[in-house]
Structures are given as C-alpha cells and as structure tokens.
Amino acid sequence: MSQNNPSQTQPTTAPDQNQSQNQNPAQNPSTNNTAPGGNVLRLPGGSGMGGDPPTLDPANTSDVESATYIVEIFSGLVGFNKDLKIVPDLAEKWDVSNDGKTYTFTLRQDAKFHDGRPVTAQDVKYSLERAADPRTRSTVSPLYLGDIVGFMDKYTGKANEVSGVQVLDNYTVQIDIDKPISYFLAALAHPTSYIVDKFNVESGEQPWYLKPNGTGPFKLIQWDQGQQIVLEKNADYYGDIKPSVDRIEFLLGGGSAMTRYENGDLDATRVSIADIERVSDPASPLNKELSIDPQLSTSFIVFNTRKAPFDDPKVRMAFAMSIDRQKLNDVVFKKMPVVATGILPQAFPGFNQDLKGIPFDPEGAKKLLAESKYASGLPDIVWSTVGGGGTAGSDVQAIAEMLKENLGANISVEQTDWATYLSQINGTNVDFQLFDIGWSADYVDPHNFIGLLFRGGSLNNWSGYDNPVVNQLIDDASVEPNLDKRIQEYQQAEEKILQDAPVLPLTYGRDFWLTKPYVKGAFYPPLVIERLKYITLDK
Known part of the structure; x- marks a missing residue:
C-alpha cells in the first residue's frame, strides 16, 4: 500500500512536520521512563508519522496510515500472524478445490461485531460486494479482489451482485476465482476485504466510519481531528490472543513527538532524521530504547x-x-x-x-x-x-x-x-x-x-x-x-x-523506534498487521 516517505517527514504530533526537535541534547541528559498511571498506551498517530488518517473505511484502504488503525478495529476472513504467515481469522478454516479456483470458508461462531451481533456469511457477502459497488468508489478493491468471479462486473456496473461469492449457510461462504492464483489468500488479508456491518454502514451517519462497528481487538471510541484518536479494548474479542491494554491514545497534535517521549508523555515514538545521530550514540540513554527494523x-x-x-x-x-x-x-x-x-x-x-x-x-x-x-x-x-x-x-x-x-x-x-x-x-x-x-x-x-x-x-x-x-x-x-x-x-x-x-x-x-522499558511485547513488523493486542504494560 502507498506510503509517505518516512525519511523525509519529521515524526511529530503537530501539523508542522518540520518543527525542530531537541537540537541540544545536553538540555535533556536523560529520558523520563516513569510509567503513567492506568492501563493506557500513548503513541504518536498512525504509523508514527502523526496526522489524521485519510479514511477508516476498509474498502478504501490504500495507505499505511489508514491501515494502521483499520487492522486493529476490523478483521477479515484470514490474516497474518507475527511471522507473516497466513492464519485463520474470522474464518476458522477453509478448503480449496483441486483446480485451485474455489475456496470454501467456515466462519467461527464466536466472532461478534463490537455491538455483540454475530458475524455471518451474509456479512461476508455484503462486505465483498460493497467493495465492488461503484458507489463505494474504491480505487483499490480490484487490485486485491478483482480475481473473484463477477467482481469486476459489479465494479463496472454490469451486474448487481458478485456471482463468485455464495452464501452456503449462515457460517459458510464460497468464493470462486477466475484463475488459480497462488497469492489469493494473501490478497484476501488486505483490509479492503475486511468485514463491515451493513447496519452500521447504512445507518445514515456520514461518514459512517466515525462510529465503526468492527470486529477487531480494539474499538474506536474517539476521533478528534488533528488532536487524538482513542481505541478501547474489545472485551469480547474472539481471537486466541486477547488485548491487554485497556486504552490506546494516538496523539495527532501537541508538538514534537520526540520531546513528548523524553518528557514521559508518549510510550513510543518513531525516530526522525533530526534525532537519529544522538539516539544512535551508545552513550545516550535513549540508545538502550532504540530498535531498528x-x-x-x-x-x-x-x-x-x-x-x-x-x-x-x-x-x-x-x-x-x-x-x-x-x-x-x-x-x-x-x-x-x-x-x-x-x-x-x-x-x-x-x-x-x-x-x-x-x-x-x-x-x-x-x-x-x-x-x-x-x-x-x-x-x-x-x-x-x-x-x-x-x-x-x-x-x-x-x-x-x-x-x-x-x-x-x-x-x-x-x-x-x-x-x-x-x-x-x-x-x-x-x-x-x-x-x-x-x-x-x-x-x-x-x-x-x-x-x-x-x-x-x-x-x-x-x-x-x-x-x-x-x-x-x-x-x-x-x-x-x-x-x-x-x-x-x-x-x-x-x-x-x-x-x-x-x-x-x-x-x-x-524503521527506527524508541520504546519505553515498561512497554512489553511491542514489535514493529515489516508490513501493516495487527500488533497492539500483543502489548502489555509492566507498571
């Protein structure tokens, strides 16, 4: 997915991305590593770049900043584990036909939307057809789902449904593709195929994703444009690994992310060009908190x-x-x-x-x-x-x-x-x-x-x-x-x-990140996957 070049952008939580950041390290000989009260994780916005995401609509996900939130709020039939292997997600298993063109997914029956409604095969069909609907105006869905039989017919307005997606029963869905591509499951893990709630999308709320009813390990409870995005733990999350942190605050405004990290107001931050030399110095206290991925x-x-x-x-x-x-x-x-x-x-x-x-x-x-x-x-x-x-x-x-x-x-x-x-x-x-x-x-x-x-x-x-x-x-x-x-x-x-x-x-x-010692289980994967559920705070 598209990515703004992190090397040329200062990771700051303020609109001014060229703001100077602690040019005199002697003024800050140490960093504040005192854990704040409460089970709250504080991070710079998105992938660490700051700023509001362009969208939180899975079907329109084309960039890293948006996807960073979407993978935590929503989920799909399959996903990636920490080793970047395809694993079951909303689907507990799947079968593939001998010719490699028919996938039959069995949904897990304990998966629910954030409001408690069970996820069904009808939701899968609705979500994939919505991604193909010209009214959704997705410029990315054909890249990942265009091999599904009938997808492009609906995308181009030639059909009212995607014929290659069939509901067999409430918890079984069949997807036919037009050729036996080896990367179909991997493409299906992209957020554009994530499952959304029809009642949520068609609620009349504009845009609907400001109050999303997802299925992921975290819920969106607050989005103040230019200031912060707040996620809250989904206590009913179906996954084997349950989220530990109660609340995650992404700070989108308020000044230099590095300054806030050193002052103890952020628990992790991306390192910019302005600070790379001093944090790379083995004599710097910050060096012990640096990871390079x-x-x-x-x-x-x-x-x-x-x-x-x-x-x-x-x-x-x-x-x-x-x-x-x-x-x-x-x-x-x-x-x-x-x-x-x-x-x-x-x-x-x-x-x-x-x-x-x-x-x-x-x-x-x-x-x-x-x-x-x-x-x-x-x-x-x-x-x-x-x-x-x-x-x-x-x-x-x-x-x-x-x-x-x-x-x-x-x-x-x-x-x-x-x-x-x-x-x-x-x-x-x-x-x-x-x-x-x-x-x-x-x-x-x-x-x-x-x-x-x-x-x-x-x-x-x-x-x-x-x-x-x-x-x-x-x-x-x-x-x-x-x-x-x-x-x-x-x-x-x-x-x-x-x-x-x-x-x-x-x-x-x-990626160059600083992470406080009390933040356990944090990792910075080479592509966008859900990662926040693995984090615990040792306070």
Whole structure:
C-alpha cells in the first residue's frame, strides 16, 4: 500500500512536520521512563508519522496510515500472524478445490461485531460486494479482489451482485476465482476485504466510519481531528490472543513527538532524521530504547509516462542516471534507509541480490538526453510531493538540484496534503508529471510489487507504464504453480521494468523506534498487521 516517505517527514504530533526537535541534547541528559498511571498506551498517530488518517473505511484502504488503525478495529476472513504467515481469522478454516479456483470458508461462531451481533456469511457477502459497488468508489478493491468471479462486473456496473461469492449457510461462504492464483489468500488479508456491518454502514451517519462497528481487538471510541484518536479494548474479542491494554491514545497534535517521549508523555515514538545521530550514540540513554527494523518497503521517484517529457524512455533513464542515490542516502537521509538496487525490497521473496540497478552516470545521462526527442530542450518539470507548503523536503531539494546540474532541468515543486495526494495517484488518470511515493508490502509475494505497480491497466500503476512483454511475464507468473519459475518470471519482469525506467527505486525502508522499558511485547513488523493486542504494560 502507498506510503509517505518516512525519511523525509519529521515524526511529530503537530501539523508542522518540520518543527525542530531537541537540537541540544545536553538540555535533556536523560529520558523520563516513569510509567503513567492506568492501563493506557500513548503513541504518536498512525504509523508514527502523526496526522489524521485519510479514511477508516476498509474498502478504501490504500495507505499505511489508514491501515494502521483499520487492522486493529476490523478483521477479515484470514490474516497474518507475527511471522507473516497466513492464519485463520474470522474464518476458522477453509478448503480449496483441486483446480485451485474455489475456496470454501467456515466462519467461527464466536466472532461478534463490537455491538455483540454475530458475524455471518451474509456479512461476508455484503462486505465483498460493497467493495465492488461503484458507489463505494474504491480505487483499490480490484487490485486485491478483482480475481473473484463477477467482481469486476459489479465494479463496472454490469451486474448487481458478485456471482463468485455464495452464501452456503449462515457460517459458510464460497468464493470462486477466475484463475488459480497462488497469492489469493494473501490478497484476501488486505483490509479492503475486511468485514463491515451493513447496519452500521447504512445507518445514515456520514461518514459512517466515525462510529465503526468492527470486529477487531480494539474499538474506536474517539476521533478528534488533528488532536487524538482513542481505541478501547474489545472485551469480547474472539481471537486466541486477547488485548491487554485497556486504552490506546494516538496523539495527532501537541508538538514534537520526540520531546513528548523524553518528557514521559508518549510510550513510543518513531525516530526522525533530526534525532537519529544522538539516539544512535551508545552513550545516550535513549540508545538502550532504540530498535531498528527492516521494512518490506521501497521508495520511488515516479516518471509519468503519459506526460512529456517522460513519454520518452531515454529521458526517463537520463533523469534516473542523474540522481546520486548513495550521496542522497548518506547526506540527506543520514543512512537511515538502504539504497535500493531494484523494485523488490531486501528479504522479500524474489529479491535479486545480483541486480545492480540504475547507475549514477551524469555523462551517460547527458548522452541519452541528447539522443532523445527532447534534445533541443526539456519542458518545465513540476514535481508533486506531500507537504504543508513552504520549503520542500530536503530530499526533494537535493534531487532537483542534481537534475538541474546534470541535465539542466528546470523543476518547480508543488505540495499537497497526504489525503489529497493519495486521491490524485490512485487510478488510471494520474495527472502528476513527476512525483515521489513509497510502497509498503501488503503481503509477502512479488506480485504485490511487480503486478500491482507495473502491470498495464493496474489501478496502482502510477507511471502509466504498459509493456506487453512485462504484462505477459506478470500474467504467467501469477498462475505459475512452481515457485522457482514464478520467482524467475517476476525477476525477468523487474529487470525489464528497470531498463524502461518508469520509476527510479530510491531506498529500502527501515524503521527506527524508541520504546519505553515498561512497554512489553511491542514489535514493529515489516508490513501493516495487527500488533497492539500483543502489548502489555509492566507498571
């Protein structure tokens, strides 16, 4: 799912994301590790970036910030455990037909919505059909559920129901898919397939998800825009691991998250570039509370192939070869992420350790530009990015300067808020010319990157890239039963994509978090999964 680049954003609970944070560590020689009263966990908003989520509607989940809450409030037929393995959730078991195209799910009979109503197969059918309903306006549901027979017919208004979802009895539902894709269960774990309560959705409350009746381990009890989101333990949660913390407060406003952490007002916080050097110092008391966790995410610069001058592959490659990613990572990002060599992140199935990636070669870039149809001069370039106005992020400024120095590119920057930005890049008519975005894995399969982001016609194909050879490789890999051959086909597609340069992979993500010693069981997974039910407070 889409991810705002955490390396370029200050993790703060205030609207001003460039606020300075404890620049003089001598003023704060120690951190307050006194546990507060009550069984209450206090965290910075969402994934640690602060700010309100764009939505809490599962069917419209396209970003990490929204998903961070949604996976705690709602649940689906299947989910991921801490080891990122697919496990039963609302479904206690499932059977798969010999041809791999029919899945029969048996629901657990102890699962209830937060108001106590049992979850039934009718709720499953309603939720999946709602995700396909054109009135829901989901730009992401076809990416994860489009292989269900009849899903796209309803999505495009050609049918009134999804024929491939059938209720067999109150606790049994059958789902037919049009081809035997190996990643269907993993895709079904994405929030867009989560179960919602029809009576809640159609209550007339606008938007309904401000008072969601979910099934997850926590309930939403308060959302004060720009200030805080509060979750409360679901005492009737059906899962084997019950939530321990009574209340979780996500602080969206009120100043620097790092300052609040050091003052004892937050129990964990994401570390920003502004603070990474001092918390990495072994002599700092904060260093003992630091965890560094590789993420299954890649950040990109996207060249919109539908817009001049990026309709010319030589121009795209020239821009890519003009950016010194190593220098950018060392100087601007202070080595927090890892320089990317390809699309698939490290430790991901199919990661190609022999892939060298697009080289930094300014002279070669100039030669390519001279051979392009824009040799006589580049048009003005507008870089679209996330921001609150004022000065653009230091990474955007540094890259724009490299492009000006190496290619003579004249780049202006336009900033917009995260929710608006998402609405502009999801779909097949992206208007941005040049932009930056991250992608965090939804499930551990190469298709989640290669297929969703680069298959022609995909609603998440930001660049508009459409190569018949790559499309065929992706289609073949999606139904290939032999794992080694699947990996080989995705790697071939990845190599071809990089040759065509619709994007420049910049970095692979790493999360840096500080966590108070009394917070037990906290972990920071490489993709968005429910994790708060594992936490206890040792007071």
